[in-house]
Amino acid sequence: MPRTIALLMAGIVGCYGLNWFLSEFIEVVYVDYLNLIGLSIILAVGLNVVNGLTGQFSIGHAGFMAVGAFVGALASILFTYGEIAAGPLEHAGLAQFLLCLLFSGVAAGVLGVVVGAPALRLRGDYLAIATLGFGEITRILLTAQDSLGGPTGLKRIPKMPLLPGASGWDGGTSVFWIYLFVFVVIVLAVRLQRSTFGRALIAIRENELAAETMGVPSARMKVVAFVFGAFFAGIAGALYAHYQHSVRPDDFTAVRSIEVIVMLVLGGLGSVTGAVAGAVVVTLLPQLLRPIEEALGIDGLSMVVYALLLVTMMVFRPQGIFGQRELSLKLLRRLIPGRRKESP
Amino acid sequence: MTALLETRGLTIRFGGLCAVDCCDLSIQPGQLFGLIGPNGAGKTTVFNMLTGVYLPSEGTVHFGGKLVNGRNPVQVARMGMSRTFQNIRLFDELSVLENAMTGAHQHARINLFDSLLRTGRHFREEERQRDKAYRLLEFMGLEDRAGLPAKALPYGHRRRLEIARALATEPKLLCLDEPAAGMNTGEKADLAKLIRRIRDELKITVLLIEHDMKLVMGICEVVQVLEYGKTIARGTPAEIQSNPRVIEAYLGGG
Ligand SMILES: Nc1ncnc2c1ncn2[C@@H]1O[C@H](COP(=O)(O)OP(=O)(O)O)[C@@H](O)[C@H]1O
Ligand SMILES: [Mg+2]
Numbered sequence: 258m259p260r261t262i263a264l265l266m267a268g269i270v271g272c273y274g275l276n277w278f279l280s281e282f283i284e285v286v287y288v289d290y291l292n293l294i295g296l297s298i299i300l301a302v303g304l305n306v307v308n309g310l311t312g313q314f315s316i317g318h319a320g321f322m323a324v325g326a327f328v329g330a331l332a333s334i335l336f337t338y339g340e341i342a343a344g345p346l347e348h349a350g351l352a353q354f355l356l357c358l359l360f361s362g363v364a365a366g367v368l369g370v371v372v373g374a375p376a377l378r379l380r381g382d383y384l385a386i387a388t389l390g391f392g393e394i395t396r397i398l399l400t401a402q403d404s405l406g407g408p409t410g411l412k413r414i415p416k417m418p419l420l421p422g423a424s425g426w427d428g429g430t431s432v433f434w435i436y437l438f439v440f441v442v443i444v445l446a447v448r449l450q451r452s453t454f455g456r457a458l459i460a461i462r463e464n465e466l467a468a469e470t471m472g473v474p475s476a477r478m479k480v481v482a483f484v485f486g487a488f489f490a491g492i493a494g495a496l497y498a499h500y501q502h503s504v505r506p507d508d509f510t511a512v513r514s515i516e517v518i519v520m521l522v523l524g525g526l527g528s529v530t531g532a533v534a535g536a537v538v539v540t541l542l543p544q545l546l547r548p549i550e551e552a553l554g555i556d557g558l559s560m561v562v563y564a565l566l567l568v569t570m571m572v573f574r575p576q577g578i579f580g581q582r583e584l585s586l587k588l589l590r591r592l593i594p595g596r597r598k599e600s601p
Numbered sequence: 602m603t604a605l606l607e608t609r610g611l612t613i614r615f616g617g618l619c620a621v622d623c624c625d626l627s628i629q630p631g632q633l634f635g636l637i638g639p640n641g642a643g644k645t646t647v648f649n650m651l652t653g654v655y656l657p658s659e660g661t662v663h664f665g666g667k668l669v670n671g672r673n674p675v676q677v678a679r680m681g682m683s684r685t686f687q688n689i690r691l692f693d694e695l696s697v698l699e700n701a702m703t704g705a706h707q708h709a710r711i712n713l714f715d716s717l718l719r720t721g722r723h724f725r726e727e728e729r730q731r732d733k734a735y736r737l738l739e740f741m742g743l744e745d746r747a748g749l750p751a752k753a754l755p756y757g758h759r760r761r762l763e764i765a766r767a768l769a770t771e772p773k774l775l776c777l778d779e780p781a782a783g784m785n786t787g788e789k790a791d792l793a794k795l796i797r798r799i800r801d802e803l804k805i806t807v808l809l810i811e812h813d814m815k816l817v818m819g820i821c822e823v824v825q826v827l828e829y830g831k832t833i834a835r836g837t838p839a840e841i842q843s844n845p846r847v848i849e850a851y852l853g854g855g
Contacts, residue, residue, distance in 0.1 A: 258720050445717050452716035453702070453709045453726060460692045460703045467690035470652060472678035472707030472770055481713060527694075581694060 268440040273420065276433035288432060290544055292500060295435035296493050297536035301520040302442045302529055303489035308518065309527035309581075310450060311482040312462030313377060316514045317388030320395035321490035322497070323509035324368055325361035327405055329495025330414045330504050332357040337415040341406075346502055348430075349415035358438075358495050365491025366484045373483035377476065392514050399506040410505035417499045431500050438496060442489050446529050447583075449485065458482055462527075519563065523570060525577025530584040535577070542566075603666065605630045605806050606651070606682075606774055610660035613650060620646045622830040623660070628774070628823075633800050633807045635821030635838075637814070639850060642827040644810045645687055648776050651808075652684050653677040665773065679707055683772035685763040687779045687810075693752035697743060700751050700762055701734035704769025730769075737765040740803075741795065757788045764795070768803065775799060776808045781816055789813060793820050814851070818842060826850065 279288050300318060307315050334341055336353040349357070376387040400408045417430040449455050460468035461475045469475050498504045516539060524535025543559040550558045570577070604627045611624040621643040628634045636644050649655040651662055653674040662669035664680055672680070683704070692700050709730070715723040738744045741761045746754060754762060760780050767775055777796070781789045793816050800807050811817045817824060818838040826834040826841060828850045834841055841847055 258718055261718050448717050448719060449713075452723065453706050453711070453730060454713055454716055456695060456699050456703050457706050459695055460706075463692035463694055464690045466654065466674070467686065467692070468703070469674040470654075470678055470684060471704050471766065472675055473703065474675050 264444060265441075268437060268444070272433045272436045272440060275436055276420070276429060277422075279432050280429035290541065292431050292435050294537050294540045295432075295439045296497055296500070297517070297520060297540045298439045298533050299435075299442050299489050299493040299496070300517045301524070301532040301536040302439075302446045303486040303493070304517050305486075305521055305527070305529065305532040306446060306449065306458070306482045307486045308521055309525075309532070310455065310462065311458040311479055313479055313482070314381060314385045315388040315483065315486070316385050316511070316518055317372070317390070317392035317395075318486065318490050318517050319509040319511065319513040320372075320388075320392035321365040321368065321487040322494035322513070323392075323395050323399060323504075323506065325365045325491025325494030326498040326504045326509070327399060327411065327494075328364040328491070329357045329361035330411045330498040331405065332360050333415050333495075333499065334411065334413065338413070341411070341413075344413065346413060347415050348419050349417065349499065351418040354415075354418045354434075354499070357499075358492055361491040361495035362488040363491070365494070366488040369484040369487030370480060373480045373487075374476075377479040377483060389511060389514070392509070392511055396506045396509050399509075406505075408506060410503060410508075411498070412503040414498050414502045414504065416502070417496075435496055435500070438489075438492055442492075443529060443533070445485075450529065454478070454481070459527075519567060521577075522567070523577055525579035525581060527581040528577070528579040528583055530582070531577050531579035534579060539563075604628055604663075605632075605665060606808070607663045608647075608651070608660060609663075611647065611650060611657050611662065612659040613646060613655055614658045620830050621650070621657075621827075624827070624830070624832055626825065628806060628808060630773075630806055631800065631804065632823060633797070633821050634809065635817040635824040636808060636810045636827065637812070637817055637824060638827035640812075641829075643830040644827055645778055646830075647827075648684055648778055648810065651677075651776065652682060678770060681771070681773035682776065683767040683770045683774070684776035685760070685767055685778055685780060687782065689759050689763055691751040691754075691759055691762060691766075693750065695751055696747065697749050697751055697754065697762055698731065698734050698738065698747040701737055701765045701769050702730040704766040705730040705733050705771075707770060734765070734769055737768050738762075740768070740798075741765040742791075757784050760784070761792070761795070764799075768799070768805070772805060774806045774808060776810075778810045779812055780809070781811055781813050789816055792816070796820055 304318050307313050333349050337347055337349050372391050376384055379387055399405060405411060417434045420430050420433055457473045457478050460473055461478060465475055520535030520539045521532055523538060524531030542562065546559040546562055550556060606626060606628040608624055608626040611621060613621045624647060638644055650657045653672050657670060664682055669677060692703060709726050711722045711726045735744065735747065738747055741764060743758060743761055743765060746758065751762060764780065781792050784792060796807060797820050799805050809821060821838060824838055824841045825832060826847050833846050833850060834844045
């Protein structure tokens with residue numbers, strides 16, 4: 258517990274430093290990439306608990322992100338302006354912003370229970386189809402909500418709260434807030450993994466019948482994993498909404514869910530490090546390819562490269578970049594040659 | 602003395618096949634009970650009904666005086682019945698130690714937030730599980746493999762790890778499904794000693810399914826013989842060995 262508080266402090270200071278550095282010295286477009294990467298990391302690390310750790314194939318993650326985005330956006334608009342109305346953007350207040358994120362996470366988490374409790378009784382393909390359906394239904398229901406702007410969604414979503422001493426682009430706050438939650442989700446995911454609950458989840462993935470026979474309540478544990486993922490997808494949605502200042506239901510199509518799956522598969526299902534690596538690659542790839550696309554006049558090249566990358570990966574390294582390993586000091590030490598213990 | 606495990610008219614049908622037909626078992630606390638029979642006799646199916654994997658078509662299972670029928674495997678495990686599997690079911694990607702720790706999970710008295718926030722309770726629970734698992738690995742002679750992934754274990758060790766994991770649930774009754782399958786003579790002798798120590802030192806009642814007659818006859822006090830789902834004999838090893846019906850079932854083929 259004291260370590261947790263110290264760690265959180267360190268996270269806040271670290272993210273503040275990163276935020277300051279980036280807004281002082283780095284061009285806005287690169288900061289934008291970094292923010293998109295951060296959002297992807299939150300999504301991927303959360304979903305990894307479900308798909309990687311517990312081995313339940315869910316592809317409705319965008320649905321939870323959508324719910325978080327709309328709940329957080331609406332709450333923030335009402336807190337900041339009192340009504341949905343045109344006008345200049347303002348910064349959300351600190352307490353209100355945190356409350357909005359909490360609403361988003363909790364709304365998505367509660368939905369996670371509602372969807373997960375029945376859906377997680379399904380296996381394999383059936384679970385995949387059910388979660389995919391959930392994501393699409395959520396999006397379509399949101400499109401039909403005139404009070405939430407219908408297909409055009411919500412606009413004029415406040416900026417993230419100002420930080421003392423920070424300035425620059427976007428009030429110089431988004432990196433701080435996004436990476437603070439990147440930090441939080443990584444710490445919590447690693448802690449979950451390295452606990453009796455994490456072992457229970459892995460046990461379910463490895464052999465569900467044996468896990469149950471050992472007294473692991475698999476139905477309940479799967480819902481726990483699902484809610485963890487949903488909660489952080491909700492937070493990511495709220496951060497996204499505050500970052501873009503507008504959200505549309507179509508920001509959360511099945512393609513986005515599949516993108517997150519691609520991140521996990523690429524990085525290595527079951528590894529937090531892999532999820533992070535996958536999020537970086539999949540988020541950057543279209544950005545890096547765009548100049549080439551434009552130069553050659555080939556639209557959609559990035560989709561082709563995506564597909565090729567995935568196929569290559571499946572053929573040559575089906576376990577993903579990291580497999581189930583984590584980047585740790587131990588692994589780093591093993592990778593550095595000449596530091597191996599001499600054996601007689 | 603009342604039986605720890607008692608089944609009455611236990612029957613299960615798969616389509617037209619009556620895999621287990623009116624099986625009555627009565628296992629006293631502290632007993633080392635053997636269940637034998639040719640391949641396909643229905644022994645594993647009996648285990649599956651005892652542990653909540655299959656719902657019996659007819660008949661009842663009572664464990665510690667409580668009705669088991671209708672409970673799922675998690676509930677049965679939490680009643681104090683644990684088992685191993687004929688086709689080994691380990692958690693391959695977890696380490697040997699972690700496999701055994703998973704057995705102790707059901708006794709964890711902490712919630713998720715203890716682990717996420719790393720409270721003192723989390724660390725105490727981890728220590729409790731690690732100590733317990735390590736002691737059981739020592740008991741099963743696996744302590745120097747504790748850090749290996751379970752998938753890296755050789756066959757005989759995998760069977761022993763399954764037993765260690767089952768013991769970590771602190772069962773009153775341990776059900777072993779052909780634990781000696783695939784072991785050589787030396788390993789079998791070691792295993793026989795271990796099974797006896799589980800009963801004598803850990804005071805756990807053991808229900809043993811085993812193909813190896815010598816092993817069963819050497820350590821069990823009561824043996825029941827199944828053939829085509831029906832009980833054909835029940836008694837002490839000496840009685841069973843001289844029972845013409847049993848000799849026929851085992852030697853007559855079928
Ligand atoms: N789920 C099932 N569906 C259909 N038949 C089954 C099922 N489980 C077991 N059986 C049948 O029940 C019989 C007994 O099998 P089993 O209990 O595994 O025998 P044993 O363990 O004594 O070798 C076999 O004929 C087997 O094919
Ligand atoms: Mg069998």
